[in-house]
Amino acid sequence: MPIAMARHILVKTAAEAEQLKLRLEKGEDFATLARRHSFCPSRKRGGDLGEIRPGQMVKPFENVVFRKPLHQVHGPLKTQFGWHLVLVYLRS
Template sequence: MARRACARHILVKTVDEANALLKRLKEGEDFDKLARKYSTCPSKKNGGSLGEFSRGDMVRAFDEAVFEGPVLKVQGPIKTRFGWHLIETIYRQ
């Protein structure tokens, strides 16, 4: 079972914003650019990158998406107490 992962995300306030951004990603827009422009998380300055972290470091729904969902595929919208996330797991180890 993976204990560490690297992921990036876009955090927005509403599910409608998240769905609109997901549509744009599916149409081929760049994750990095959308994160820098629309994310409300400080990670936006790094294109949404959260770097590498351990299982249990993030809130439950986020952690489950990263450690149990597909790698290199955008997941979401996923709701946490911070808002709505679009999450892409880069790798797990």
Template sequence: MNKAMARHILVKTAAEASALKKRLAKGEAFDMLARKYSSCPSGKKGGDLGEVRRRQMVPSIDKVIFTQPLRETHGPIKSKFGFHLVQVYYRD
């Protein structure tokens, strides 16, 4: 597994990420929440990170992308940028 396709939402606090995770669990669309709340440039694309390779992302996000179950919302995950919610579509 050297490649994966993932999307994420980046916010400033764990509380913000937790609140968004609850909204996702209730059925709100990940891409819409990413466009509205994510501070990452990928937010404009619904949080889509595209295809990423191992060690391309910060270590805490890389670990989730390459080890955690697919199609679940993982997080809040802390990085030097803030707090992330991550979904992984596939790994190759």
């Protein structure tokens, strides 16, 4: 069974996600921005979600985690929880 490791930043608007993505593209640290801006409890861990297996996340999020390239920020991605920026850093 595949396993992935990912971080995310969860915010309420697409505009906020776009602004954070620009900051990430300029070199700001993902974990630092997650701690400051995400409203997910994972913010305490810099947005780290730990091990993710298929079926644990909502489908749009899971599609990014298991299908998009590693070590790139993906999103903004809309789910019923809000707007995500996702960084997948390990997949097996």
